[in-house]
Amino acid sequence: MGLNIDREKCTLCGDCISACPFAALEIIDGKLIVNNACTVCGICVDVCQEGALSIERTEAKVTRDNSEYKGVAIFAEQEKGNIHSVAYELLGIGRKLADKLNVELTAYLLGNDIKDINSLFHYGADRIVFAKDERLDHFNIDRYTEVITKIINKEKPEIFLGGATFIGRSLLSRIAVKLKTGLTADCTGLDVDDKRNLIQTRPAFGGNIMAEILTPNHRPQMATVRHKVMKPMRPDESRKGRIIEFGIESNLLTPVEFIDFIIDTSQKVNLAEADIIVSGGRGLGGPEHFDIIEELASLLNGAVGASRAAVDAGWIPYSHQVGQTGRTVSPKMYMAIGISGAIQHLVGMQSSDFIVAINKDPEAPIFKVADLGIVGDLFDVVPALIKEIKKRKGL
Ligand SMILES: Cc1cc2nc3c(=O)[nH]c(=O)nc-3n(C[C@H](O)[C@H](O)[C@H](O)COP(=O)(O)OP(=O)(O)OC[C@H]3O[C@@H](n4cnc5c(N)ncnc54)[C@H](O)[C@@H]3O)c2cc1C
Numbered sequence: 081m082g083l084n085i086d087r088e089k090c091t092l093c094g095d096c097i098s099a100c101p102f103a104a105l106e107i108i109d110g111k112l113i114v115n116n117a118c119t120v121c122g123i124c125v126d127v128c129q130e131g132a133l134s135i136e137r138t139e140a141k142v143t144r145d146n147s148e149y150k151g152v153a154i155f156a157e158q159e160k161g162n163i164h165s166v167a168y169e170l171l172g173i174g175r176k177l178a179d180k181l182n183v184e185l186t187a188y189l190l191g192n193d194i195k196d197i198n199s200l201f202h203y204g205a206d207r208i209v210f211a212k213d214e215r216l217d218h219f220n221i222d223r224y225t226e227v228i229t230k231i232i233n234k235e236k237p238e239i240f241l242g243g244a245t246f247i248g249r250s251l252l253s254r255i256a257v258k259l260k261t262g263l264t265a266d267c268t269g270l271d272v273d274d275k276r277n278l279i280q281t282r283p284a285f286g287g288n289i290m291a292e293i294l295t296p297n298h299r300p301q302m303a304t305v306r307h308k309v310m311k312p313m314r315p316d317e318s319r320k321g322r323i324i325e326f327g328i329e330s331n332l333l334t335p336v337e338f339i340d341f342i343i344d345t346s347q348k349v350n351l352a353e354a355d356i357i358v359s360g361g362r363g364l365g366g367p368e369h370f371d372i373i374e375e376l377a378s379l380l381n382g383a384v385g386a387s388r389a390a391v392d393a394g395w396i397p398y399s400h401q402v403g404q405t406g407r408t409v410s411p412k413m414y415m416a417i418g419i420s421g422a423i424q425h426l427v428g429m430q431s432s433d434f435i436v437a438i439n440k441d442p443e444a445p446i447f448k449v450a451d452l453g454i455v456g457d458l459f460d461v462v463p464a465l466i467k468e469i470k471k472r473k474g475l
Contacts, residue, residue, distance in 0.1 A: 082136060083114050083124070089132035096124035096133060101285060146238075149299035152178040153237035155228065156187040156208070157247055159219075160341070161195045166243030168203040168312035170305060173270050174241060175204035175313055180272050181238070188231055190216040190224055197323070202315040209235065211326040219247050222334035225254045231326055232259060237300050239278050241270070244304040252304050261298040267305050268427055278303065283404055283427055307352060308410035309431055351400070351407045356382030356415075359402055359429075360390055363418020363439065363458055367395035372462045373417060379469045385409065385429075387419045403428035418458050421446025438462065 090112050097105045097112075104118035112132075125133045154170040156163055171187065178185040184206040189197070192214045200208050211227045224247075232240060232255070240255075242248035244266050256263035268290070269281035277294045278301040284291035295301040351357060358377040360370055370384070377384045385407075386400040402409055404424040414432035419425060421437070421444055429435070430449050437450035438461050447453040454461050 083118055083120055084134045084136055085112050085114065086132045086134070087111070089130045091130055093129070095127045095129065099123050099127040144299065146299045149236045149238040151183045151186060151235070151237045152181065152239045153186045153188055153235065153241070153300070155240070155242040155248060155251070156189040156200055157243055157245060158189065158191050158194060161191060161193045163194070163196065163199060164243065164245065165312070166245055166248070166307045167200065169307070169310040170241050170243060171200065171204040172312040173305065173310040177239060177270060177272055177278070181276060186235065186237065188228060190227055192217045199315070201319045201321040202317050204313050206321045208321065208323045209326050210323055211328060213328050215332050218338040220334050220336055220338065221250055221254065222336065223332045224251055225258065226330065226332060227326070227328060229255055229258045232300060238276060240300040240302045242304050244306040248304050252302055256302050259300070261300060261302060262295040263302040263304070264293045265304050267303045268309055270303060270305070277301070283423065288423065306408040308408050311431065351383050351385055351402065351409050354383035354409070355412045356380045357385045357402070357409055357411045358382050358415045358417065359385030359387065359419060360396070360417050361387035361419030362389040362393070364390065364395070370396055372466065376415070376462055376466055379466060379473070387425050416446050416450070417462060419446055420444050421449065
């Protein structure tokens, strides 16, 4: 696959050069040249009025019978026997996909002594494939890859989802390579089309566009979803399902030995767990003004978040950053103060239950996602809020 230039048609107008986000096109000695930076994205083809540019695409050969693949499966991550809440979120979206496709939803669970295994049924699973083995007690990349690849080869799900956690990211990428299929990381939306293709939506080109990615020729279709992006369904304790034990015959060789868990104390804020987050952005004007954000957060028993602009300016550490290159959060209430609402910020917080925006610009994009918008100077609004909360708390 490559970019073809029809020199007869090319007028050297330069439209493709200015449109190319990778600086992959240039005119040298009166000729349009494509260099190694080309990713064959096709933007230049779309802008060329003369039809001088084209991409030669070869259809991928389908070497397996995709019709054998049926069902939706998710990886139910666990730590110390406790099921990670991202598994319930994956079951929430997995349930919707399975219902649309009219198939079963299965959770793949690896471990030994698992607490509350039935919760997977309560949150939407029809079946659990459980690889119960003490060697799978703690996450081990070699063993988990081997076992899940075997489960998938036996079960043949058409869709397999995992959390974009540290574990999920490293695991699903290896499994995808072993299965020779595609993987879309960090999806913000998942749906299916009428051909049973998984529509995997995620930000692309620095978050400036939302791309819809399909994997029409390979199965399973694999995707990871960040924690707190999808909503779990309301648990139904009357839901029941089948547990299928997956026997492990191999000796699960690995050069890695589990020694101990060590708690990382370097991250002082736990944005992912906070019910209320009060975030400050460039509108604060300087690091010294984060004190009003901290005071408001502390009165609300919340955590302090920030936009990347505030982090990049060195006003607050990166561990507070919310957004595409920071944390994805989904608190009960998110307050965006002096934050414009760039798409890269929105993808990290727009699934919050209730969003409050304080901004002096009534046209700021943050107001499009806000449940409550206050147009005003934050240096008037925030101290007034603090005063009122203190009054109501009797402080
Ligand atoms: C690849 C990539 C990844 C990125 N990842 C992230 C990410 O993870 N998180 C993130 O946040 N950004 C991210 N960004 C950056 C993003 O595009 C924006 O630049 C950033 O979010 C802007 O931060 P801001 O809203 O604080 O600043 P600005 O866009 O400058 O907005 C400041 C806002 O404050 C308002 N304001 C100013 N003064 C006052 C006042 N006195 N009272 C009330 N309102 C006031 C203004 O009206 C304005 O709306 C990323 C960008 C790229 C290209």
